[in-house]
């Protein structure tokens with residue numbers, strides 16, 4: 417599933433291609449994508465508006481159109497955004513057709529009827545991805561605040577903030593990291609990588625972590641996410657850049673997807689087990705497994 421670095425990679429590559437252009441058509445091929453809204457609602461709200469900004473919050477890609485109209489896209493499991501892909505590309509659920517703004521008074525072009533037209537396609541074989549509208553800035557803030565905690569790459573993501581999130585929580589730290597309402601945008605890959613960097617076992621209760629461990633975890637999360645963005649995201653499943661190129665972060669994984677391979681720090685084999693319902697990778701020499709509580 418695309419996580420924060422993958423969505424941020426898409427945003428950085430698409431933003432210069434869509435910002436300032438007019439969203440001419442919202443061509444919904446699969447009405448499930450925008451349910452419960454009807455495709456016509458999205459067309460009415462968005463068509464003809466200029467895209468002022470392409471932004472991101474957590475794993476949401478946000479098309480900010482003029483007059484505070486927002487399209488929030490979530491890629492979920494298998495969603496990919498492709499730029500100028502062939503119309504018959506498989507699993508296309510929606511096509512966003514963009515025009516250049518009309519150039520005022522330009523008499524130079526020989527054929528003024530043909531403007532450059534570009535298409536961003538959302539392809540999603542498993543059809544879990546979503547498109548939702550927010551009308552007005554307050555609506556957008558309410559939508560995001562109800563679903564997402566703090567941005568881990570913002571200045572608000574301090575050790576103190578993360579420490580407070582973990583207090584009195586008996587939930588395993590990995591499950592807490594995957595909870596989007598606590599830290600936005602972190603998924604399975606980056607949780608595995610950050611916990612390894614911080615030498616914390618994924619099953620350790622959040623509430624028992626000492627402040628220095630939380631400080632190490634905060635730094636490890638930021639480092640892992642930034643490394644992911646630096647490598648253009650991780651392509652282990654369907655993730656592609658808008659031009660079809662794969663990310664390279666999978667080549668830099670420290671533990672994720674490396675079962676049986678030697679730990680880069682101590683040489684012990686990387687273990688795979690289930691935590692928070694997800695395939696979890698850790699070095700149990702570097703990340704000491706918590707002792708089981710004795711039940712009587």
Ligand SMILES: [Zn+2]
Pocket residue numbers: 679680681682683684699700701702703
């Ligand atoms: Zn190790």
